[in-house]
Amino acid sequence: MxxxxxxxxxxxxxxxxxxxxxxxxxxxxxxxxxxxxxxxxxxxxxxxxxxxxxxxxxxxxxxxxxxxxxxxxxxxEPREAQIIRLKDENAKLRERLATSEQTIDELTDFRTQTLARLAAQHEGIVHLRESAAGTGRVSSLAAPRTTVIGSCS
The missing domain is CATH 1.10.10 (Arc Repressor Mutant, subunit A)
Structure with missing residues (x-):
């Protein structure tokens, strides 16, 4: 028609x-x-x-x-704009997640090293205490003699 x-x-x-x-x-x-x-x-x-x-x-x-x-x-188109916005937001969140995971790994390593150092220091202190306690005899030195000069008898 x-x-x-x-x-x-x-x-x-x-x-x-x-x-x-x-x-x-x-x-x-x-x-x-x-x-x-x-x-x-x-x-x-x-x-x-x-x-x-x-x-x-x-x-x-x-x-x-x-x-x-x-x-x-x-x-x-609002739908397309929203898709683009969400993709950008998703990329930023993935970056933040990667950074957070890296920070967590670094802090975990730091914690492990710190605990190992503390354990070693504790062992050192325990060893020193045992060695100090193991010496039951402490000898004291005699005081030096003093002589008086100039007196004749």
Missing amino acids: RISQAQRTENENRIRAAMDRLLRGEIPPGGKCDIKTLAHEAGVDRTAFDGTRPYAHLRTEFERRLQALQQLGKIP
């Missing part, structure tokens, strides 16, 4: 309005920023955007504008 020029113009206006909404990020629930959602939002058949169909030039325009936004770092 052929459509009139007025109907075609009306359809193109609806498609352009839907295109603008989608590219601003106004994505309907369950939709994406793609041709299928564009066709649904504009109320036209999706196949009208294929090949040599009447709205193929609008598909090209939509894809060009979408790609331009993506190159600028602006992603109109």
